[in-house]
Amino acid sequence: xxxxxxxxxxxxxxxxxxxxxxxxxxxxxxxxxxxxxxxxxxxxxxxxxxxxxxxxxxxxxxxxxxxxxxxxxxxxxxxxxxxxxxxxxxxxxxxxxxxxxxxxxxxxxxxxxxxxxxxxxxxxxxxxxxxxxxxxxxxxxxxxxxxxxxxxxxxxxxxxxxxxxxxxxxxxxxxxxxxxxxxxxxxxxxxxxxxxxxxxx
Amino acid sequence: xxxxxxxxxxxxxxxxxxxxxxxxxxxxxxxxxxxxxxxxxxxxxxxxxxxxxxxxxxxxxxxxxxxxxxxxxxxxxxxxxxxxxxxxxxxxxxxxxxxxxxxxxxxxxxxxxxxxxxxxxxxxxxxxxxxxxxxxxxxxxxxxxxxxxxxxxxxxxxxxxxxxxxxxxxxxxxxxxxxxxxxxxxxxxxxxxxxxxxxxxxxxxxxxxxxxxxxxxxxxxxxxxxxxxxxxxxxxxxxxxxxxxxxxxxxxxxxxxxxxxxxxxxxxxxxxxxxxxxxxxxxxxxxxxxxxxxxxxxxxxxxxxxxxxxxxxxxxxxxxxxxxxxxxxxxxxxxxxxxxxxxxxxxxxxxxxxxxxxxxxxxxxxxxxxxxxxxxxxxxxxxxxxxxxxxxxxxxxxxxxxxxxxxxxxxxxxxxxxxxxxxxxxxxxxxxxxxxxxxxxxxxxxxxxxxxxxxxxxxxxxxxxxxxxxxxxxxxxx
Ligand code: SF4
Numbered sequence: 001x002x003x004x005x006x007x008x009x010x011x012x013x014x015x016x017x018x019x020x021x022x023x024x025x026x027x028x029x030x031x032x033x034x035x036x037x038x039x040x041x042x043x044x045x046x047x048x049x050x051x052x053x054x055x056x057x058x059x060x061x062x063x064x065x066x067x068x069x070x071x072x073x074x075x076x077x078x079x080x081x082x083x084x085x086x087x088x089x090x091x092x093x094x095x096x097x098x099x100x101x102x103x104x105x106x107x108x109x110x111x112x113x114x115x116x117x118x119x120x121x122x123x124x125x126x127x128x129x130x131x132x133x134x135x136x137x138x139x140x141x142x143x144x145x146x147x148x149x150x151x152x153x154x155x156x157x158x159x160x161x162x163x164x165x166x167x168x169x170x171x172x173x174x175x176x177x178x179x180x181x182x183x184x185x186x187x188x189x190x191x192x193x194x195x196x197x198x199x200x201x
Numbered sequence: 202x203x204x205x206x207x208x209x210x211x212x213x214x215x216x217x218x219x220x221x222x223x224x225x226x227x228x229x230x231x232x233x234x235x236x237x238x239x240x241x242x243x244x245x246x247x248x249x250x251x252x253x254x255x256x257x258x259x260x261x262x263x264x265x266x267x268x269x270x271x272x273x274x275x276x277x278x279x280x281x282x283x284x285x286x287x288x289x290x291x292x293x294x295x296x297x298x299x300x301x302x303x304x305x306x307x308x309x310x311x312x313x314x315x316x317x318x319x320x321x322x323x324x325x326x327x328x329x330x331x332x333x334x335x336x337x338x339x340x341x342x343x344x345x346x347x348x349x350x351x352x353x354x355x356x357x358x359x360x361x362x363x364x365x366x367x368x369x370x371x372x373x374x375x376x377x378x379x380x381x382x383x384x385x386x387x388x389x390x391x392x393x394x395x396x397x398x399x400x401x402x403x404x405x406x407x408x409x410x411x412x413x414x415x416x417x418x419x420x421x422x423x424x425x426x427x428x429x430x431x432x433x434x435x436x437x438x439x440x441x442x443x444x445x446x447x448x449x450x451x452x453x454x455x456x457x458x459x460x461x462x463x464x465x466x467x468x469x470x471x472x473x474x475x476x477x478x479x480x481x482x483x484x485x486x487x488x489x490x491x492x493x494x495x496x497x498x499x500x501x502x503x504x505x506x507x508x509x510x511x512x513x514x515x516x517x518x519x520x521x522x523x524x525x526x527x528x529x530x531x532x533x534x535x536x537x538x539x540x541x542x543x544x545x546x547x548x549x550x551x552x553x554x555x556x557x558x559x560x561x562x563x564x565x566x567x568x569x570x571x572x573x574x575x576x577x578x579x580x581x582x583x584x585x586x587x588x589x590x591x592x593x594x595x596x597x598x599x600x601x602x603x604x605x606x607x608x609x610x611x612x613x614x615x616x617x618x619x620x621x622x623x624x625x626x627x628x629x630x631x632x633x634x635x636x637x638x639x640x641x642x643x644x645x646x647x648x649x650x651x652x653x654x655x656x657x658x659x660x661x662x663x664x665x666x667x668x669x670x671x672x673x674x675x676x677x678x679x
Binding site: 015016017018020022023026027028030031032033034035045050073074075078079080081082083086101103104105108109112113165166167170178179181182183185188189192193196197 | 224225228229231233235242243245246249250254256259270271287289290292293296338339340353354355356357358359361362365366367368369370372404405408409435438440468469472504525526528529532620621622629639641642643644647648
């Protein structure tokens with residue numbers, strides 16, 4: 001995995017609460033055996049009409065192409081455990097999601113794919129919404145090392161600190177491979193297994 | 202390790218399981234997994250990862266696979282085989298078959314008498330046991346918590362990690378006590394309890410927590426009813442839901458094909474008996490529901506928390522202050538094309554689905570059959586048993602005949618219309634009453650509109666063609 005570097009981008013705004021992973025990537029796209037093409041089908045049922053034409057959904061607006069930050073409502077990513085959801089978000093080109101809260105399984109899946117989840121206090125989130133509604137072209141800077149999301153508004157700099165568990169942060173910052181770390185515990189796992197009760201079947 | 206001395210701090214069921222599964226405690230805890238269940242949809246990329254890295258499956262003996270999500274439920278009469286319409290589904294299934302073969306994993310596949318929805322067959326086979334840690338690339342893994350196991354859904358990267366190491370990095374979840382008191386009234390069932398809980402605490406009410414269902418009501422429910430409740434824990438954001446193992450649990454497991462036998466059984470039961478939460482253990486959160494006050498529940502919106510008692514009125518977005526909540530309710534009602542303030546009773550419907558890992562076990566089908574008996578369906582109705590064993594048991598008891606005589610379709614086991622990946626789906630704009638667990642937009646097919654309810658309520662809708670209070674029908678021994 002690549003190291004997660006500081007970056008800046010304008011944002012895409014989708015301020016709906018409780019967006020579930022069935023919306024992020026509908027189940028009919030889960031029949032793949034690899035990870036390709038998921039970005040194209042991100043939010044497919046909101047993005048394309050039944051006849052396959054583009055709708056006026058935010059992701060389809062020309063100014064929103066290439067943006068790397070999604071700003072969205074409470075409890076983003078609830079529902080199914082499909083990792084296809086972060087794969088689709090990353091496949092589309094997003095690198096950070098900003099919300100007031102995220103669902104548990106989605107959080108694990110996202111961080112493992114180095115998609116940063118930025119959880120803000122409701123008051124901070126409201127300020128972000130207000131900023132975007134007055135200046136949709138605001139540029140945000142995401143700094144994982146400092147755990148800071150910052151932007152300028154009316155020539156004043158705002159900076160919000162966000163929490164992240166230190167293990168996930170280290171994995172993302174250093175581009176660590178979790179599986180490699182788990183494999184390095186081989187001896188501990190073997191010792192643990194030696195103590196397990198065995199049932200003759 | 203966790204024997205309870207008089208000095209030790211009282212622990213919850215969750216804490217006891219957690220403490221017995223910690224392999225390494227560093228900046229993040231490494232937890233051992235006792236049972237790993239896999240299916241065709243969330244495993245292919247994990248196996249590819251193993252192959253790319255040249256890794257083996259560490260414990261094929263603790264890994265079991267089945268095929269459920271994209272399996273057709275209709276038999277092609279020309280060749281007596283399942284009629285696949287979709288080449289991608291076929292490829293995905295073939296890949297699971299070859300992966301299981303290559304890595305030495307037991308697969309309950311297309312020709313197995315044990316095939317079925319992963320959360321139905323685990324318990325049925327006796328794979329699911331108290332005190333276990335259980336994972337599956339599927340959020341409804343919480344179902345297995347009904348046995349006093351810590352069972353939770355994981356993503357595909359984690360599936361690969363468990364395949365390779367039998368371990369996961371985990372953060373210890375918090376304890377959430379759900380006290381279910383009282384006795385259910387006629388026509389009200391386990392599904393109504395869980396829908397009422399989710400409606401009460403909200404779709405993210407339990408994020409970061411694991412439920413322990415406690416109290417008089419849960420003790421008096423069967424294992425199948427407990428599974429229905431634990432199954433939907435995730436719909437309130439809980440990572441898992443569990444019930445302390447008791448005699449009901451042991452009776453269910455005794456003689457299951459893969460449960461311990463003989464002396465090992467006795468040893469297991471005496472160990473299992475130590476798992477229930479100690480007197481005085483502390484929960485981080487707590488909620489109490491008197492189930493005797495519940496009515497049959499039904500959802501009206503596009504997430505499972507948007508549920509109301511069947512005779513209640515649909516809430517009005519105008520009465521909600523929070524702008525995010527208000528807009529999600531508006532969006533939900535517009536998707537469902539339902540006006541606020543109305544009752545759902547008598548709302549016409551187009552399809553009924555009885556099935557899914559929430560409600561496709563024998564007792565669910567028996568309940569529905571009581572309603573179908575002597576009646577005809579008014580709308581297209583699919584009855585999809587959760588597993589080959591459930592199907593066989595139902596057929597041995599003649600329940601399939603009741604469904605068929607009523608004009609319902611008796612299908613082959615699988616996830617079917619719960620996730621609509623296999624061709625079984627609700628048409629755009631049409632309404633279904635479904636015993637499954639998710640009413641998200643498009644869940645049962647693009648544009649499909651879902652009302653979640655119990656098997657009794659779904660059956661009542663099937664025979665009347667509209668949303669109906671089951672208590673208004675005359676049913677034997679309700
Ligand atoms: S029945 Fe539905 S919820 Fe259950 S495992 Fe299958 S798709 Fe998932």
